[in-house]
Amino acid sequence: MATELQPVHPGEILREEYLHELHMSAGALAKKLGVPRTRIERLIKETTPVTVDTALRLAKFFHTTPQFWINLQTSYDIKTEARSLAKELEKIEPLADFEHAA
Template sequence: MSIANTKPLERRPIHPGEILREDFLPEYELSVTALAEALGVSRQSVNELLRERRAVSPEMALRLGKLFGTSPEFWLNLQRNIDLWDAAKGLKREIAHIHPLQVA
């Protein structure tokens, strides 16, 4: 069972790159280069993620989860929140006329 969220979020959710940049890198004393090497990806990929210009993919979520001892779902949920926020803002006018169906 889930609880309906009746209060809409008024600000854009936090990007996973910001979480990495502000919380994880300082805590683990990692540079962009060290993080890229630990993840087995390019420095450019990590840099784009940290600058919030790249989304967390399922592959990256698995890598981040393994490296930091978190779940891949943690990273994907952060990204999902961003994706839904952006989609809702972009489609606001288009979906405004859609009304929920009633069960017969």
């Protein structure tokens, strides 16, 4: 049986793929973004989510898009919540013979 991977917090991506690669501290990034150092520290410690404000600032600085950062956060939130609701979600019976183009 395959082991399911833990959801990846956007702070891990920021820490491992950006800050470590650039040899940049949370404080240095916070200064560049014009935000409190604690905001970036909490994000890379995975104790706070990426907000729209932070996503906009990260996107501008790293030449990404705000959607990239928000999508990382949304994916993390959905996977985390799905795990905590798994037993309750199993009890929900899908509506028979109904397909809706989403």
